[in-house]
Amino acid sequence: MKYIFLLFVVVLCSCAKGxxxxxxxxxxxxxxxxxxxxxENGNTQNHTGTSPxxxxxxxxxxxxxxxSASCDITGTSEVHIFINNVDKVSDKETGFHATxxxxxx
Numbered sequence: 001m002k003y004i005f006l007l008f009v010v011v012l013c014s015c016a017k018g019x020x021x022x023x024x025x026x027x028x029x030x031x032x033x034x035x036x037x038x039x040e041n042g043n044t045q046n047h048t049g050t051s052p053x054x055x056x057x058x059x060x061x062x063x064x065x066x067x068s069a070s071c072d073i074t075g076t077s078e079v080h081i082f083i084n085n086v087d088k089v090s091d092k093e094t095g096f097h098a099t100x101x102x103x104x105x
Contacts, residue, residue: 017060017061018059018060018061019058019059019060020058020059020060020061020063020083020084021056021058021082021083021084021085022040022056022058022059022063022065022081022082022083023054023055023056023080023082023085024037024054024055024056024065024067024079024080024081024082025052025053025054025079025080025082026051026052026053026054026067026069026077026078026079026080026100027051027052027053027077027078028051028069028070028071028075028076028077028078029051029071029075029076029077030071030073030074030075031071031072031073031075032048032049032050032071032072033047033048033049033050033051033053033069033070033071033077034046034047034048034069034070034071034072035047035048035049035053035067035068035069036066036067036068036069037055037067037068038064038065038066038067039055039057040057040058040059042063042064053069055067062105063105064103064105065081065083065089065103065104065105066101066102066103066104067079067080067081067101067102068099068100068101068102069099069100070097070098070099070100071097071098072097073096073097074097074098075094075098076092076093076094076098077092077093077094077098077099077100078090078091078092078093078100079091079100079101079102081102081103081104083104088104089102089103089104090102
């Protein structure tokens with residue numbers, strides 16, 4: 001009986017660690033969109049391009065998540081972090097070089 005309980009605990013603990021489906025999104029209303037984000041390896045990456053932008057990855061429990069975006073002229077920047085298809089964190093900023101930023105763990 002204790003072996004069944006131990007097996008149950010091991011299975012339960014391993015399920016709680018993920019993986020989690022992560023999706024970052026960023027939009028900007030004008031100009032060039034500059035995006036900075038933490039990838040699945042914990043490294044900061046940068047992207048410069050047009051709006052909209054998105055990046056998907058899979059991470060384990062406890063991973064640091066961060067995305068920020070800004071436009072190169074006056075406008076609105078918006079970012080979202082989706083965890084398992086649920087919009088968990090977002091930010092929206094407006095102004096000259098407005099930077100929207102979202103963090104999760």
